[in-house]
Structures are given as structure tokens and as C-alpha cells.
Amino acid sequence: xxxxxxxxxxxxxxxxxYKASFFLSCVGHLxxxxxxxLGVTFLLDRFGAIGGYTLPQLALCFSVIxxxxxxxxxxxxxxxxxxxxxxxxxxxxxxxxxxSLTMQILCQDLKPxxxxxxxxxxxxxxxxxxxxxxxxxxxxxxxLALMILCGACVFFGLFLIYAALCFFTLEGLEVMNIFxxxxxxxxxxxxxxxxxxxxxxxxxxxxxxxxQYWPLQYLLDRGPAWYGLLPLAALGFLVPCTLVWRxxxxxxxxxxx
Amino acid sequence: MRRYIxxxxxxxxxxxxxxxxxxxxxxxxxxxxxxxxxxxxxxWLEHPERFPMGMxxxxxxxxxxxxxxxxxxxxxxxxxxxxxxxxxxxAYELTRPADLxxxxxxxxxxxxxxxxxxxxxxxILLGALxxxxxxxxxxxxxxxxxxxxxxxxxxxxxxxxxxxxxxALTFHLTDPNGVMVLSTAAADLLGGAIVPLPFLPEGLxxxxxxxxxxxxxxxxxxIFGGDIAGAAILQAMGLxxxxxxxxxxAGYVLMDAGLRRxxxxxx
Numbered sequence: 001x002x003x004x005x006x007x008x009x010x011x012x013x014x015x016x017x018y019k020a021s022f023f024l025s026c027v028g029h030l031x032x033x034x035x036x037x038l039g040v041t042f043l044l045d046r047f048g049a050i051g052g053y054t055l056p057q058l059a060l061c062f063s064v065i066x067x068x069x070x071x072x073x074x075x076x077x078x079x080x081x082x083x084x085x086x087x088x089x090x091x092x093x094x095x096x097x098x099x100s101l102t103m104q105i106l107c108q109d110l111k112p113x114x115x116x117x118x119x120x121x122x123x124x125x126x127x128x129x130x131x132x133x134x135x136x137x138x139x140x141x142x143x144l145a146l147m148i149l150c151g152a153c154v155f156f157g158l159f160l161i162y163a164a165l166c167f168f169t170l171e172g173l174e175v176m177n178i179f180x181x182x183x184x185x186x187x188x189x190x191x192x193x194x195x196x197x198x199x200x201x202x203x204x205x206x207x208x209x210x211x212q213y214w215p216l217q218y219l220l221d222r223g224p225a226w227y228g229l230l231p232l233a234a235l236g237f238l239v240p241c242t243l244v245w246r247x248x249x250x251x252x253x254x255x256x257x
Numbered sequence: 258m259r260r261y262i263x264x265x266x267x268x269x270x271x272x273x274x275x276x277x278x279x280x281x282x283x284x285x286x287x288x289x290x291x292x293x294x295x296x297x298x299x300x301w302l303e304h305p306e307r308f309p310m311g312m313x314x315x316x317x318x319x320x321x322x323x324x325x326x327x328x329x330x331x332x333x334x335x336x337x338x339x340x341x342x343x344x345x346x347x348a349y350e351l352t353r354p355a356d357l358x359x360x361x362x363x364x365x366x367x368x369x370x371x372x373x374x375x376x377x378x379x380x381i382l383l384g385a386l387x388x389x390x391x392x393x394x395x396x397x398x399x400x401x402x403x404x405x406x407x408x409x410x411x412x413x414x415x416x417x418x419x420x421x422x423x424x425a426l427t428f429h430l431t432d433p434n435g436v437m438v439l440s441t442a443a444a445d446l447l448g449g450a451i452v453p454l455p456f457l458p459e460g461l462x463x464x465x466x467x468x469x470x471x472x473x474x475x476x477x478x479x480i481f482g483g484d485i486a487g488a489a490i491l492q493a494m495g496l497x498x499x500x501x502x503x504x505x506x507a508g509y510v511l512m513d514a515g516l517r518r519x520x521x522x523x524x
Contacts, residue, residue: 042452193296
């Protein structure tokens, strides 16, 4: 763990060396998600509500997904950039080192500029709290933290699958974007809005609804309290992800150069 | 002119090689379009009377947007060109017996067209299979179809002229990233990528329609769906021509000024 924090500080320092460029990437990332939320605002302005959700409630919903993705994208960046690691044969070097692979890949890269989006998430959250979208209790605050943390874990699992597939295809599969970038984009609305089919897929197959839609029902007093514990169930998703990753590593054979 | 056409053909053929990548991108585009429509469906079921455009026109807009994404996606810059200006490799390009602006313009057009052509047909086909009003209705009059094609060509010109303007700007700036980030965000908002222009608040919608970004995907996609019809077509296409001319002229002048200042050290 101490080693990991050393790497974190090194990456942070290197990112801060080019301050202007760092700042610009922050603005760039921020503008994308800011635009996404502006789109929600325009539509809500015209239609008043969607599926019974008001704008502050949607802000809460989006801030959960946004925090989860930006945390995952910041810290699991090494898996996101895995095709490059594989192509440049850095993976061989990792295999011979006496440390766990996951740990080494996590240390490989960090994308602190993603945390700019965390700022947007915090602002949206603060606004939604102030406008009284939810009757807060300590239990609900705990569920909110759970949603964000478990959400970040689900995204981490998705990155793991993405990286594992690279062992077979050698290049990043754009299809995975549906669940990574896409989920961030669709997560601006509670997944129930998209209809039952989408909701079931995102509950049982890729459990994104377990960290967003179902616990949100509890936060908004629309569902029973045990919905609030569902983010924990989403952690089960990490099991198949790890299995796929292991399979990939076993399938890997170096070119030996 | 012949050498620019040859350059265009060369790039087009190179671009058409990446068929597997295009196929993989397809499913992403299809899911993306589907999710987008599901949101509008939720709004439609609650308040159909507050829709500023018909559902069929909107469905056509979303499917064609996904099909032709690479034709107009402003965030798909060509990093090679910018890199060559920054490193000075542009000097090699200058030794060619052709005008730099024309050469790069031909290249930009070809790259976008090759990516777009590969992806468009399957998405259109799948979109057409979805039942009305969520699918892409292909029954349009030949006249409208002709206007749609013409405005697509104009859109491609405006988009490439805009990117050329930014490339030309690189000759004068040390770091074009800031301009690129800002113009991409503006294009997303004002060009109808986030929500189609009719869904914007009135004041912003007017600004967007007159801006160069409003002369991009906004026009052909809405002509196809029948959302822009009659005299409005002429007006919208007039604006497209206007922006194409202005942006090409501005980019040309800017690049010329930049090149005149450029000193190439030998060696």
C-alpha cells in the first residue's frame, strides 16, 4: 500500500509540472459532462419532469454516476490504457516483477484531470441537497456514499473486462464504450426511465442499476429500505470480472522480444 | 484540381481499409441511438403536446446522427496535421507542388467521408427496420432527398472548413488545445449534438441556428425528417453556403499569413 501511495504522488507531481496543460484537460473533461447536464436542464425546462423525477432529483442521480465514473477513470486509468501497455510489451516486464499484477497496473498511470468532474458532481449534489430533493437521514447519507463507492467498483470491474478482452483482440474494443462512457452518459437519468428491458439488463447483467436506480428509490422514499443495501450486491459483479481477467492473463503468451 | 482529387482518392482508400473497426463501432452507435430515443420516448409518453418537432422527424434525426456521426463529429481532429505544424514537419509538405490549404482540405474531406461511408449504411438499415414512429422512415420524395444530399455536402464543407480554420490557427498559437476544447464544447451545445436545436431554449436556439455550428448536422438531419421544409430549407442552406465561404476564406488567409511568417531552417 505504501508503494501505491508513492506512485500516486509521483504521478500527481508529474501532472502538475505542466500546469497549463493540466488545467486545460480539466476544463475539457468538465465541459463534456457540463454539456450533458445542460441537455437535461433544457429538456426538463420544457417538460417539467420525467417519470416523476424533478431536476434536483436528477442532479442527485447524475452526481452519483459522475462521481463513480470519475473515481474509476482516475484511479483505474492503467486498465483503461491497457491496449497500449500490451502493445508496447510492458506487460512482460510486469509479469517478472514480484508484485501483484493488478497493483502494478494500477500504479502504471493515473488521470487526476478526471477529478475535475468530481467537482461538478459535488456542486450538483450540494444544489440538490439544498433544494430539498431528499429528506436526509444518517442512513440515507450512508447509502449515498455506498452508491458512489460501489459504483466506482462496478466501473472498475468493467475496465477489468475491457483490459482482459485485449489479451484476445490486442486492441481496445469500442463496444465496451457502451458500458463505460455510455453509462456515464445514460446515467444522467435514473435507468428506470429507459423502460423495463434496459432496467433488467442493467440490474442482472451489468449491475449499474443496483448502484443508481434501486437505491435512488430508497433515497426518494419510493422504495423499501433494503433497496439501499443493493449497492453491496453489485460488488458481486467483481467476481466474474476477476475470472475473465485471470482467463486473459493465462491466455497471454509473450512474443518474447 | 486533378492533384487534389488524387490526394482525396488516396486518403479515401486508406480510410476504407479499417473495416473491422467500423463494424465494432457500429453496435456502439446503434445502442447509443436507441438509448437516446428511449429518453425522448419517456418525455413523449408524458407530454406529446410539448414536443417542438414530430416524433418521426426526431427518430430520423437520431438515427441519421448516429449513421453519419463521423462526417460531422468536430472532436475527431487530425492530430497528425497539428503535430506537423508544431514539430516543423510541415516543411516536407511545403515542398510538394501543391497548395497546403487545398491539400489538407482534400485530406480532411476524404478522411471524414471514408469513415462515414463505412458506418452509415448498416445503421440506416437497422434504423429503418424499427417500427414507426421510433424507426427511420425512408419514404421521402426524391426532391427532398436531393436537397438532403446537397446539404450534407455543404455540411461536410463547413465542418472541414472549420477544422481547417483551427489548423491554420496553429501556425499562430503555441498550443491549440484550448481553442480545440472550447470549440468542441460549443459545437456540441450549439450544433445539436446534445439535444436537437428545436429543443433548446428560444434565445439560445436563435444564436445556435445562425452560428457556424448550426450550419453543420442541424440542417441535413432535419431536412430528411421534414422538420425543415419549404422556404426554411433555402434559408438554412443559404447559411451553410455563407459559412462555408467565410470559413474557407478566413482559414486560407490565416494560413497564408502563418506560412509567410514561417521560417524553415535548412539541414
